[in-house]
Amino acid sequence: MERASFWDxxxxxxxxxxxxxxxxxxxDQAARINAIEHVLSEISLPQELALDFGCGVGDFSNRLSHRFQSVMACDISQTALEKATQRNGRNNIHYCLPEEIGCKEGQLSLFLSITVLGHIMQDSELEVLLSKAHGWLHEGGAIVALEFAPEQIPSQSSDYQKFRAFDAWKNIFDAQGFELAHYWGFYHPTLAPCRSFTNYKNKVNVRFWRILNRFFKVSHRFENIADHVVRNAQDYYWPGTPQDPMKIMVFKKK
Ligand SMILES: C[S@@+](CC[C@H](N)C(=O)[O-])C[C@H]1O[C@@H](n2cnc3c(N)ncnc32)[C@H](O)[C@@H]1O
Incomplete structure (x- = not known):
């Protein structure tokens, strides 16, 4: 599948x-993980089954596996699933392709999707997925989605991401029986940089590794520095306003 090979x-x-x-x-990955941990602590959900839809290499699946009895984690990329199993394999996580999701009606506590739904280009495909999610979720469950959801969509388009405005997201979810229960703004490196990101980017050691990274593979060098910065800051998410380009949205069944 063409889309899968892009992610592979x-x-x-x-x-x-x-x-x-x-x-x-x-x-970004450290900030996303910390912000989602915070959101999950704020909204009270049953702790049974969670689905990480579009799990990538499984970083969120791993976190969910510490909060939920079991986790289903799916992705269209077989290569991502293999990496997820290697890097984030745990006994209570089941990695699979989207068509292998084996979820019964009313069984799901959480449907988590971190920057995935925007890659579903056809509204009709997204509608089918949300309608299935509506059936899988039990009454107290929720969809938590981090997405680009600005007030106005940019004029340029992308081949692999469909830009949807905040109102468009709300309408699509509404049509499938969901309402927006809460939302938070989330930083973006260029559209909504926060202070801790700017400080991190300008640190002497980060600038040094950025130069070296042009010649050698030193990507791991950024991780410890970023983790430390993110752990000591909380400015990368905040109570949402319609103007925030990136949003963490919590949808519940109407
Ligand atoms: C930007 S990555 C995010 C990965 C992960 N959620 C994270 O934040 O670490 C988007 C992921 O969605 C997956 N994806 C794209 N379209 C999908 C679809 N229709 N069904 C399931 N997964 C999909 C891609 O393979 C990719 O792993």
Whole structure:
């Protein structure tokens, strides 16, 4: 499948499915994980089964496996699933392709999707997925999605991401029986940089590794620095406003 091969290639090239710039990726992935941990602590959900939809290399699946009795984690990229199993394999995580999701009606506590739904280009495909999710989720469950959801969509388009405005997201979910229960703004390295990201980017050691990274593979060098910065900051997510380009949205059944 063409879409799957795009993501397979990214895993082969970068070792993950996130930002290609390793300096950004290290901060971004740590910030996403911490922000989602915070959101999950704020919204009270049953702790049975969670689905990590579009799990990539399984970083969120791993975190979910500490909170939920079991985790199903799916991705269209077989290469991502293999990497996820190697890197984030745990006894209570079941990695699979999307068509192998074996979820019964009303069984799911959480449907988590971190920058995946925007890669579903056809609204009709997204509608089918959300309608299935509606059936899988039990009454107290929720969909948590981190997405680009600006007030106005940019004029340029992308071959692998469908830009949807905040209202468009709400309408698509609404039509499948969901309402927005909470939302948070989330930083973006260029559209909504936060202070801790700017400080991290300008650190002497980060600038040094950025130069070296042009010649050698030193991507791992950013990880410890970013983890430390992210652990000591909380400015990369905040109570949402419609103007925030990136949003963590929590949808519940109407
Ligand atoms: C930007 S990455 C995010 C990965 C992971 N959620 C994370 O944040 O670390 C998007 C992921 O969605 C997967 N994906 C794209 N379209 C998908 C679809 N229709 N069904 C399932 N996974 C999909 C890709 O293979 C890729 O791993």
């Amino acid at each position: 290639e990214r895993v082969k090239t970068f070792g993950h499915t996130g930002w290609s710039n390793p300096m950004i990726y290290a901060y």
